[in-house]
Amino acid sequence: HCEAGAALDIDYRLFREVDPTHRGLLRVEAAGGAQPVVLSLDPSAGPVSLAWPGSQDAADTATRPDGSFFRDGIHHILIGYDHILFLICLLLPAVLRRRGGGWEPVLAWREAVWPMLGIVTMFTIAHSITLALAGLKIVTISPRIIEPGIAITIMLAAIDNIHPVLRGRRKLFSFLFGLIHGFGFAGALAELELPLRDFVIALLQFNLGVEAGQLMVVAVVLVVLLALRNWQRYPVLVLRGGSALAVLVAAIWLGERVLDVKVLPFA
Secondary structure (H helix, E strand, O other), X not given: OOOOOOEEEEOOOOOOOOOOOOOEEEEEOOXXXXXXXXXXXXXXXXXEEEEOOOOHHHHHHHOOOOOHHHHHHHHHHHOOHHHHHHHHHHHHHHHEEEEOOEEEEOOOHHHHHHHHHHHHHHHHHHHHHHHHHHXXXXXXXXXHHHHHHHHHHHHHHHHHHHOOOOOOOHHHHHHXXXXXXXXXXXXXXXXXXXXXXXXXXXXXXXXXXXXXXXXXXXXXXXHHHHHHOOOOOHHHHHHHHHHHHHHHHHHHHHHHHHHOOOOOOOO
């Protein structure tokens, strides 16, 4: 029998050379009903210190979240190439408006930003709902259904840029597609099995991180597209050409996820 120290030092390097972008989720619990301690481990971050459950340091940490799940939310969206591609497909036509059967650039940036804000808000609300439902295990759907479903949402959003299959109801479909993407976000938290209060805090941090990362992507892409909107070949090369490329990439992802094969170096 040994007395436990105040903290455990951990140098997490599992699969660092194979996949440095992944995160390990560590959950430590002790006898006596102490609150479990949870930590997100970055294989490239070096050693970290974890307070033992039941210690005063652990109690202090429980009331003072370290923000690791917020950072994980940002990280999750920035390496989620399928989610980023979906957002780009929504953004491509935002700087144009249909006029007389063709496209013309918007005159002011507000004409692009405000409609886009409505679409992204619907997407955000929807994936926040299913992220919470899946994280709390109220609704569970296999990734073998969700991951191909995400690829299909990308294809539909991109095809709509070429031919209006969604018939102008992009806000509605952004909400419906967001419900599917939310299940994709939930995988990082679903297996923690934390007490409800701690889980809600982790879920809130993670969701806020996802939103912060999403806003960064939208802001950068929208600035670039606004700068390009007056280019005469934007409708042909950027909108239609970019959307056609997105359809191709999403179709490959769909095949990979249904057949469980690997074709592209990113997924």
